Amino acid sequence: MDPGSEFEGVGEGRLTPVTEIDIRGLAEVRDEKDVFLSVYLPTASREEEAENRSFVARRSRAMEEALPADLKASFRETMATVEDLLFSSPIPGERGRIVFASAPAPLLRAYRIGIDPGRAMVLDTSPFLLPLAKLRDDYLDYGLLLLDSREARLFCVRSDVPEEVGRLSADLMGKHKKGGWSQMRFNRLRKGAVRSFLSEVAEDVRESCLRHKTRGLVVAGPGDAKKEFLELLPHDLGRKVLAVVDLPIDAPQRKLVEIGNEIALADERVLSMERAEELRAQILRGGLAVRGVEATKVALEAGRVSVLVLLKDASAPGWICERCQALEARRRPPPACPNCGGPTSAVDVVNELYELAERTGAEVEFVEEDACLASGEGVGALLRY
Ligand SMILES: [Zn+2]
Numbered sequence: 001m002d003p004g005s006e007f008e009g010v011g012e013g014r015l016t017p018v019t020e021i022d023i024r025g026l027a028e029v030r031d032e033k034d035v036f037l038s039v040y041l042p043t044a045s046r047e048e049e050a051e052n053r054s055f056v057a058r059r060s061r062a063m064e065e066a067l068p069a070d071l072k073a074s075f076r077e078t079m080a081t082v083e084d085l086l087f088s089s090p091i092p093g094e095r096g097r098i099v100f101a102s103a104p105a106p107l108l109r110a111y112r113i114g115i116d117p118g119r120a121m122v123l124d125t126s127p128f129l130l131p132l133a134k135l136r137d138d139y140l141d142y143g144l145l146l147l148d149s150r151e152a153r154l155f156c157v158r159s160d161v162p163e164e165v166g167r168l169s170a171d172l173m174g175k176h177k178k179g180g181w182s183q184m185r186f187n188r189l190r191k192g193a194v195r196s197f198l199s200e201v202a203e204d205v206r207e208s209c210l211r212h213k214t215r216g217l218v219v220a221g222p223g224d225a226k227k228e229f230l231e232l233l234p235h236d237l238g239r240k241v242l243a244v245v246d247l248p249i250d251a252p253q254r255k256l257v258e259i260g261n262e263i264a265l266a267d268e269r270v271l272s273m274e275r276a277e278e279l280r281a282q283i284l285r286g287g288l289a290v291r292g293v294e295a296t297k298v299a300l301e302a303g304r305v306s307v308l309v310l311l312k313d314a315s316a317p318g319w320i321c322e323r324c325q326a327l328e329a330r331r332r333p334p335p336a337c338p339n340c341g342g343p344t345s346a347v348d349v350v351n352e353l354y355e356l357a358e359r360t361g362a363e364v365e366f367v368e369e370d371a372c373l374a375s376g377e378g379v380g381a382l383l384r385y
Contacts, residue, residue: 013091016111017158018135026100027358029107030126032322032343033071036107037078038128039099040117043090052119056086059121067123075123077103085110093161100127114160115139125322129358130351134312135159137272137366140215142242142264144256145205148249149194149225152201155256156212157264162257165212166204170197198229206237216242216267218260222249242267269368276370279309279380283372288383291376293318293329293349299381300356307382308357308364310350314378318349327352329377350379 029036039056042048060079067075082101090097096117100109107127117135122128144155144162154166170193209217217240219226226244233241243263247256282289290299293316299305319333320326323342333344357364362381367373373380 014112015091015093015114015159015161017141017161018113018115018132018139019141019158021098021109021111021132021136023129023132023136024358026109026127026129027355029105030322031102031105032125034067034123034125034345035071035074035078035102035104036124036127037075037082037099037101038120038122038124039082039086039097039101040120040131041086041097042095042116042119043097043112044095044116049087049090053087055119056121063121063123074102074104081108082110095160098132124347125320125345126355128351130348130354133354133358133364134366137364138265138268140264140268141212142260143205143209143212143214143217143240144260145201145217145219145221145229146247146249146251146256147198147201147219147221147225147229148223149228150197151249152197152204154201154205154208155253156208156214157257157260160257160261162253165208168197168201168204170194170200194225194228195232198225198232201229202232202234202237206234209237209240214240216240216264218242218245218263220245220247220251220256220259222246272365272367273370275307275309275365275382276367276373279382280370280372282382283380288385289380290383291373291380293353293377293379296353296379296381297327297329297349297356299383300353300360300362303360304383304385305357305360305362305381306384308353308362309373309380309382310354310364310366311370311373311378312366312368314350314373316349316377316379318347318352319344320347320349320352353379 041052064072064075078101081103082099085099093114094112095115096113098111098117100107117131120131139159141158144157146153151169155162156165219241245259279289283291290296316329318329318331321337321342321344324340326337326339329349333346337344
């Protein structure tokens with residue numbers, strides 16, 4: 001990726017869905033020295049903002065003191081670049097902010113997001129991506145369809161923010177006078193009109209799902225239209241339906257997103273439990289899986305990993321060689337790399353494994369809790385071969 005200085009999100013004054021952030025590109029960025037500043041801040045309230053200021057002041061002071069003399073000036077320069085980005089007023093709907101910056105690299109990425117990222121500030125040889133990766137795992141984009149027999153609204157929910165992407169309404173028989181028709185004939189005609197309306201909605205949903213690459217679809221609304229709609233959905237789309245929920249057609253957006261998020265998150269939890277289960281089964285039968293930091297690292301380096309499976313709270317102190325990328329867990333960094341003599345630094349090996357996975361195109365799955373993974377340092381991988 002072009003590591004050039006670039007403004008995103010904060011400068012534009014819009015919310016960026018976490019799925020839109022080029023995490024793979026950011027995983028390619030590294031330097032031999034600790035020049036990359038990563039900051040995650042919650043911005044939902046005034047109290048948070050006040051806490052952010054003292055947190056950043058405290059952390060930056062500690063960082064500057066810990067840095068070798070030759071890096072202090074560039075660190076101050078980086079801090080000066082991000083000052084405004086960190087503390088500018090939040091826009092409506094903003095609940096957090098993520099900034100990656102380095103004056104010497106140069107790199108500058110800043111994003112306003114609709115979710116609370118927790119508070120973290122790290123200076124390292126590469127952008128600190130693990131918190132962002134966890135957010136992306138929890139907040140996949142999904143579609144939300146609210147419909148009855150004459151109105152349909154389709155939303156794409158990205159990082160907690162609903163965006164209306166389609167709206168259809170049918171003037172069912174409105175133009176006709178019921179007078180003169182038998183009740184039976186009226187009902188038949190109305191039924192046909194509802195059906196053709198719902199087919200139109202299904203077609204719209206299909207197009208939208210393709211365009212927005214949503215993970216799944218929540219179907220909501222009052223009455224029986226939902227059921228009829230599901231019967232009209234083509235099979236491939238039907239499989240994407242995460243849940244069907246009874247809701248009034250005028251349900252407020254906030255409520256919709258709240259319910260949709262719960263459903264999407266529950267679906268993600270099921271998926272990650274399935275992954276953990278698959279890993280356990282493969283390990284038990286000596287199949288295509290590894291567990292533990294060392295074995296996982298070797299598999300990643302060989303490009304054999306299809307899915308890196310990480311416990312959410314996994315972390316393993318260790319060191320990395322900034323030149324040849326030699327990586328070792330459970331050791332303090334040696335003065336120089338035993339392989340190439342390059343500079344070493346202390347790292348969280350789990351974060352390094354994560355970045356390695358991104359660079360090698362492996363999928364990454366975070367698991368809430370799992371005994372098998374926990375006994376393997378919280379790290380494992382399903383292998384391609
Ligand atoms: Zn080395």
